[in-house]
Amino acid sequence: xxxxxxxxxxxxxxxxxxxxxxxxxxxxxxxxxxxxxxxxxxxxxxxxxxxxxxxxxxxxxxxxxxxxxxxxxxxxxxxxxxxxxxxxxxxxxxxxxxxxxxxxxxxxxxxxxxxxxxxxxxxxxxxxxxxxxxxxxxxxxxxxxxxxxxxxxxxxxxxxxxxxxxxxxxxxxxxxxxxxxxxxxxxxxxxxxxxxxxxxxxxxxxxxxxxxxxxxxxxxxxxxxxxxxxxxxxxxxxxxxxxxxxxxxxxxxxxxxxxxxxxxxxxxxxxxxxxxxxxxxxxxxxxxxxxxxxxxxxxxxxxxxxxxxxxxxxxxxxxxxxxxxxxxxxxxxxxxxxxxxxxxxxxxxxxx
Ligand SMILES: Cc1cc2nc3c(=O)[nH]c(=O)nc-3n(C[C@H](O)[C@H](O)[C@H](O)COP(=O)(O)OP(=O)(O)OC[C@H]3O[C@@H](n4cnc5c(N)ncnc54)[C@H](O)[C@@H]3O)c2cc1C
Numbered sequence: 446x447x448x449x450x451x452x453x454x455x456x457x458x459x460x461x462x463x464x465x466x467x468x469x470x471x472x473x474x475x476x477x478x479x480x481x482x483x484x485x486x487x488x489x490x491x492x493x494x495x496x497x498x499x500x501x502x503x504x505x506x507x508x509x510x511x512x513x514x515x516x517x518x519x520x521x522x523x524x525x526x527x528x529x530x531x532x533x534x535x536x537x538x539x540x541x542x543x544x545x546x547x548x549x550x551x552x553x554x555x556x557x558x559x560x561x562x563x564x565x566x567x568x569x570x571x572x573x574x575x576x577x578x579x580x581x582x583x584x585x586x587x588x589x590x591x592x593x594x595x596x597x598x599x600x601x602x603x604x605x606x607x608x609x610x611x612x613x614x615x616x617x618x619x620x621x622x623x624x625x626x627x628x629x630x631x632x633x634x635x636x637x638x639x640x641x642x643x644x645x646x647x648x649x650x651x652x653x654x655x656x657x658x659x660x661x662x663x664x665x666x667x668x669x670x671x672x673x674x675x676x677x678x679x680x681x682x683x684x685x686x687x688x689x690x691x692x693x694x695x696x697x698x699x700x701x702x703x704x705x706x707x708x709x710x711x712x713x714x715x716x717x718x719x720x721x722x723x724x725x726x727x728x729x730x731x732x733x734x735x736x737x738x739x740x741x742x743x744x745x746x747x748x749x750x751x752x753x754x755x756x757x758x759x760x761x762x763x764x765x766x767x768x769x770x771x772x773x774x775x776x777x778x779x780x781x782x783x784x785x786x787x788x789x790x791x792x793x794x795x796x797x
Contacts, residue, residue: 446571449475451736452582453556454564454572456480458722459708460588461547462729465503468554470737475582476551477574481561483545487591487609487688489635489647489716490540491515491624494533495797496723499730503550510546511640512536518791519625520781521672522774527781528623532788535624535719537637539645543722564589567596583703584736584743588729590709591688599710601692607632608652608689609716610659612682613643620644626717628768628777629669630654633717636676646682649716651769652689659685691716694762696754700747705732711747712754714796717768718761723797724754754796761794 451467453460456478467474492500492507500507508514515535520527552558563575571579572594587597591609616638625636631651639645654662663681667674693715697706708725711732728750735746767777781787 446579446581448581449473450582451475451584451586452572452580453477453586453588454594455588455590455708456548456551456558456560457544457588457590457708457725458547459590459710459725459729460586461544461551462499462503462726463586463588463705463707463733464551464556464558465547465554466730466733467736468551468556470733472737474556475580476548476556476558477562477564477572477580478548478558478560479563483541485539485541485611485686487611487647487686488540488721489637489719490537490639490645491635491637491719492536492538493719493723493795493797494535495720495795496726497534497536499723499726499797503547503726505546505550507536507538507543510538510542512538513621513638513640515622515624515637517623518787519623520628520778521625521670522628522778523669524671525778526672527778529781529787532792537624537639537645539639539641542640564594567594584705585703586705586707586732587710588707591691597704599692599695599697599706601695604692604695606652606689607649607691607693608655608687609691610648611686612646612684614646614677614682616642616644617676624719627670627673628774629666630771631769633768634666634670634673635716635719636673647716649691659687693765694758696751696758697747698751700743702743705736705743705746707732711750712758712796714754714758714794715761715765717765718757718794720757720761720794720796723795727797757794757796760790764790764794
């Protein structure tokens with residue numbers, strides 16, 4: 446069995462952020478990432494201003510990767526459209542590009558990144574990998590995002606969960622500078638331009654709506670969101686990345702010594718707020734700092750991060766519940782037209 450000072454399971458933004466901070470702080474972390482190379486995953490690709498600031502702090506300017514600037518929010522419900530300026534500059538960047546760059550930076554900082562290796566379970570303090578080997582660590586960082594690791598499953602209880610779907614479409618001509626959110630019952634679709642010139646289309650919907658299968662659900666959503674259907678030219682794309690069981694609003698409030706939950710393993714902010722990447726970056730950096738400098742490491746970090754995420758998550762949940770039901774959605778669109786209100790809501794949902 447191999448033993449290491451810091452082991453990070455998952456190489457998304459949370460795992461990479463922790464790896465960069467740990468490596469720069471003198472630890473020699475090992476990252477286990479199951480994807481063998483660059484890949485897309487379910488995400489809207491929206492980088493809020495706090496995510497951009499966190500990336501710049503790590504030494505990465507998203508603009509240098511070709512991220513497309515975004516300064517306007519377009520909310521669409523049925524055929525009603527409301528537009529408002531964002532409080533600060535945001536950007537659209539594919540997760541393929543962002544995650545690959547962050548993992549490269551982790552390696553350059555001194556982390557060992559083991560790609561194409563999957564952690565199967567955490568058993569008796571050891572992480573068992575898909576090749577049969579085992580790894581133990583003084584500090585373990587759980588950064589598997591929306592996926593659970595057997596032996597360390599998040600205790601989300603019976604809270605209702607959502608499903609995420611993502612694809613890329615040809616870019617509409619009037620999308621530049623804009624994040625477009627199409628609201629429907631139980632969720633929304635986000636559309637933005639990304640660095641490769643495609644438009645990233647990401648859907649979130651209550652898992653309870655999936656009973657009739659994906660094709661039937663997509664057909665229903667196109668009827669509920671006619672302007673989105675027009676964006677697609679009436680043709681539903683065939684290829685989607687998908688993820689189920691997304692527990693919006695959940696936070697980890699405690700941790701065992703030496704076991705840090707980061708990113709979606711620490712707190713799951715409603716994706717409508719577009720702040721999950723910032724949560725991932727912030728929690729990865731905070732956990733690394735606690736590991737390097739704090740005697741009460743993981744338990745103190747987890748309590749502090751849960752407190753930090755409490756208000757943004759609560760406000761994002763309120764917005765999500767408004768957006769997901771017809772009457773409240775109408776009210777939401779009315780309020781979004783009030784000067785300053787949408788900007789305030791966007792500010793209050795930031796963790797970073
Ligand atoms: C529909 C939807 C849209 C969203 N849109 C946005 C948005 O526009 N902007 C935003 O800021 N946030 C958005 N989010 C939230 C954002 O995607 C997440 O909060 C963020 O990706 C969390 O980062 P992470 O590093 O914790 O996990 P992830 O990004 O999920 O990364 C986890 C990594 O761990 C790896 N992994 C998983 N299991 C294992 C294992 N057993 N062994 C080894 N490796 C493993 C995976 O391959 C992956 O690379 C959205 C979420 C959803 C559901």
